[in-house]
Amino acid sequence: MRFAATEDLAWRELWRTATFRLxxxxxxxxxxxxVALVALIYISAAGYLTGQMDAIVLGGARGLSQAPAAxxxxxxxxxxxxxxRGVDYYGLFSSDGIWVAGNVRQLPGNLPVDGKPRELxxxxxxxxxxxxxxxxxxxEILFVGFDAKVLTGLRRILLGxxxxxxxxxxxxxxxxxxxxxxxxxxxxxAVQAACRRVIEGDLTSRxxxxxxxxxxxxxxxxxxxxxxxxxxxxxxxxSVGDNVAHDLRTPLTRxxxxxxxxxxxxxxAPDGKTTVREALAETDALLIRxxxxxxxxxxxxxxxxAGFGPVRLAEVCEDLVDLFTPVAExxxxxxxxxxxxxxxxxxxxxxxxxxxxxxxxxxxxxTPPGGRVRLVLSAQPxxxxxxxxxxxxxxxxxxxxxxxxxxxxxxxxxxxxxxGLGLSIVAAVARLHDYRLTLDDARPGLRVILDCWPIGLDxxxxxx
Amino acid sequence: xxxxxxxxxxxxxxxEIASELGQAGFEVDWVADGRxxxxxxxxxxxxxxxxxxMLPNVDGLAIxxxxxxxQVDTPVLMISALSDVDERVRGLRAGGDDYxxxxxxxxxxxxxLEVLLRRRDSAAARDSLLRVEDLEMDLLxxxxxxxxxxxxxxxxESKLLELLLRHPAQVLTRTMIFExxxxxxxxxxxxxxxxxxxRLRRKVDxxxxxxxxxxxxxxxxxxxxx
Numbered sequence: 001m002r003f004a005a006t007e008d009l010a011w012r013e014l015w016r017t018a019t020f021r022l023x024x025x026x027x028x029x030x031x032x033x034x035v036a037l038v039a040l041i042y043i044s045a046a047g048y049l050t051g052q053m054d055a056i057v058l059g060g061a062r063g064l065s066q067a068p069a070a071x072x073x074x075x076x077x078x079x080x081x082x083x084x085r086g087v088d089y090y091g092l093f094s095s096d097g098i099w100v101a102g103n104v105r106q107l108p109g110n111l112p113v114d115g116k117p118r119e120l121x122x123x124x125x126x127x128x129x130x131x132x133x134x135x136x137x138x139x140e141i142l143f144v145g146f147d148a149k150v151l152t153g154l155r156r157i158l159l160g161x162x163x164x165x166x167x168x169x170x171x172x173x174x175x176x177x178x179x180x181x182x183x184x185x186x187x188x189x190a191v192q193a194a195c196r197r198v199i200e201g202d203l204t205s206r207x208x209x210x211x212x213x214x215x216x217x218x219x220x221x222x223x224x225x226x227x228x229x230x231x232x233x234x235x236x237x238x239s240v241g242d243n244v245a246h247d248l249r250t251p252l253t254r255x256x257x258x259x260x261x262x263x264x265x266x267x268x269a270p271d272g273k274t275t276v277r278e279a280l281a282e283t284d285a286l287l288i289r290x291x292x293x294x295x296x297x298x299x300x301x302x303x304x305x306a307g308f309g310p311v312r313l314a315e316v317c318e319d320l321v322d323l324f325t326p327v328a329e330x331x332x333x334x335x336x337x338x339x340x341x342x343x344x345x346x347x348x349x350x351x352x353x354x355x356x357x358x359x360x361x362x363x364x365x366x367t368p369p370g371g372r373v374r375l376v377l378s379a380q381p382x383x384x385x386x387x388x389x390x391x392x393x394x395x396x397x398x399x400x401x402x403x404x405x406x407x408x409x410x411x412x413x414x415x416x417x418x419x420g421l422g423l424s425i426v427a428a429v430a431r432l433h434d435y436r437l438t439l440d441d442a443r444p445g446l447r448v449i450l451d452c453w454p455i456g457l458d459x460x461x462x463x464x
Numbered sequence: 465x466x467x468x469x470x471x472x473x474x475x476x477x478x479x480e481i482a483s484e485l486g487q488a489g490f491e492v493d494w495v496a497d498g499r500x501x502x503x504x505x506x507x508x509x510x511x512x513x514x515x516x517x518m519l520p521n522v523d524g525l526a527i528x529x530x531x532x533x534x535q536v537d538t539p540v541l542m543i544s545a546l547s548d549v550d551e552r553v554r555g556l557r558a559g560g561d562d563y564x565x566x567x568x569x570x571x572x573x574x575x576x577l578e579v580l581l582r583r584r585d586s587a588a589a590r591d592s593l594l595r596v597e598d599l600e601m602d603l604l605x606x607x608x609x610x611x612x613x614x615x616x617x618x619x620x621e622s623k624l625l626e627l628l629l630r631h632p633a634q635v636l637t638r639t640m641i642f643e644x645x646x647x648x649x650x651x652x653x654x655x656x657x658x659x660x661x662x663r664l665r666r667k668v669d670x671x672x673x674x675x676x677x678x679x680x681x682x683x684x685x686x687x688x689x690x
Contacts, residue, residue, distance in 0.1 A: 246545065246567075249567050250566075250567045252567075253567035253568065253569065254476065254480065254567075256569065257480060257484070257569065257570045260569075260570070260571065260682055261483070261484075261487070263681075263682070264487075277681075280682060288651075288653070291651060295650070319646065322619075322620050323620075323646060323652075323656065323660075324656075326659045326660055326662075326663050327655070327656060327659045330659050330662070350648055350649060350650065353648055354648070354650045357652060357656075361653070361656070
């Protein structure tokens with residue numbers, strides 16, 4: 001059950017964790033230690049058992065060699081009959097090597113006849129078997145051998161236990177390694193999720209800190225402290241910007257209201273009225289600018305993903321065309337559209353529409369009479385693409401980044417009304433959606449491309 | 465005389481509201497404290513309430529929620545410095561009838577309040593025929609006639625005219641028009657609405673006819689006979 005919760009953690013990730021590798025390393029070292037231990041036990045036991053076998057062989061030979069020559073064959077037969085396990089071997093040969101008695105018909109060829117026990121390398125006997133050949137006082141040769149069945153048995157037992165314990169160590173080691181690594185992996189996943197929330201704009205998100213206060217917790221606590229500070233600073237900066245705009249808007253609004261009332265009261269005197277009216281228009285222009293600034297701050301404050309929902313871009317485009325066709329006609333510009341069916345996207349319809357009104361509005365505003373503005377919606381492999389093309393003066397390549405910044409006036413727009421912040425609003429909306437906003441050359445004119453799919457966290461590709 | 469309760473803790477804004485509404489022929493009662501505002505909104509009869517979102521003691525959302533819970537259906541125009549769209553939705557969901565962001569142009573405020581008041585008056589009258597002077601619109605067939613002559617309107621123009629006909633002699637600001645006809649809540653700039661209005665006006669008020677669509681300078685548009 002513990003594994004079920006972490007199905008998404010690939011084994012490759014498991015392998016990469018330090019805990020898993022350490023557990024495997026410990027497991028491997030332990031297995032090598034066990035092998036060495038068992039080998040040591042075998043070597044000492046084999047040495048001991050060889051000594052015992054030598055003693056048995058020597059004892060047997062001594063007992064037989066003290067018997068008179070005449071009864072020796074009978075003794076050998078008797079000794080053979082007492083061997084229940086089939087490990088004792090005897091042979092009596094004449095001085096020139098001809099068999100006389102015993103269950104061994106031929107002397108092992110390479111065995112020196114010197115009465116010392118040696119290892120027997122004979123087919124049919126277990127490896128490690130011991131034996132000796134001894135010349136009796138009357139010239140006959142006595143052979144006594146002892147098969148190493150006990151040694152083979154010991155080897156089998158030790159090998160068997162080695163295989164068993166080895167596989168248990170490997171299985172248990174892998175299991176424990178995985179188990180121990182899952183917890184840090186899960187914590188890393190939680191940390192990653194928290195970081196992703198921060199990147200998406202939720203600055204109040206914090207890394208999880210457990211009660212164990214281990215090294216990950218120490219790191220998380222430090223990062224959390226850092227993020228709290230960043231959040232505080234950002235809030236300060238935002239509220240400063242917002243307050244400046246607000247504080248300036250309020251007196252301006254009041255000034256405007258007074259002028260307006262004055263204007264109303266002045267119905268009879270046309271001269272003063274014109275001046276006041278101009279002042280009114282001036283304050284209106286200022287107010288529009290401040291409203292746009294505050295709007296950008298609002299959009300950038302994010303968390304507006306709450307407004308996300310399914311959006312049919314084709315409908316949005318039709319709304320746009322409907323809204324701007326009369327404006328374009330009045331300006332002597334032909335507004336056309338090429339709307340292809342595209343998949344529904346998840347977006348903030350209001351903000352997207354606001355961004356697009358800025359783009360289309362700009363295109364119409366900057367295109368001289370007789371020109372064309374074209375709105376294109378097309379399906380690309382990764383999602384829908386919106387393009388707005390005009391036949392206006394366009395934007396020089398080196399200025400394309402700069403015009404997306406606040407207050408930049410790049411298109412020689414003296415005398416063109418507006419806040420000058422339209423493109424900044426578009427850029428803020430694109431950033432909120434994680435869409436790519438590109439300015440390009442329409443040859444001639446400007447081509448604005450809004451790719452309506454997330455460009456991911458690739459900061460390089462982002463709209464500055 | 466129509467009475468408005470203004471619950472607003474900023475004295476300058478309150479004076480602004482009182483002066484604008486006073487000019488428009490309202491009697492304005494000003495309350496600066498949230499708790500007192502709630503008591504008065506529940507115990508007295510007003511034609512409408514302008515309600516600040518952030519108030520001392522009891523905040524604006526709580527007041528409108530309490531009013532609706534007590535079955536007081538006086539129209540409420542919420543006024544707030546909180547301009548996030550989420551805030552707007554929250555205010556409307558709590559029972560506010562309209563939402564205005566501070567700072568605001570006082571004509572905008574007056575126009576919105578006027579619409580709220582009339583909405584209540586005409587809530588019962590659901591005629592399928594809208595008429596102002598000799599201009600009429602059949603809501604079922606979408607046919608529009610001026611003095612018996614049929615006008616050919618595009619769908620957007622027709623929606624625009626319907627909005628004007630539903631609020632005869634009331635000032636509709638450009639933001640209100642954009643909200644009602646296109647359904648989006650941001651400031652589209654003055655020019656956009658003016659162009660659409662200009663087109664409609666060319667069809668509704670051809671040269672020689674008595675103009676019905678009037679531009680209210682600095683504020684918006686109104687459809688009226690004189």
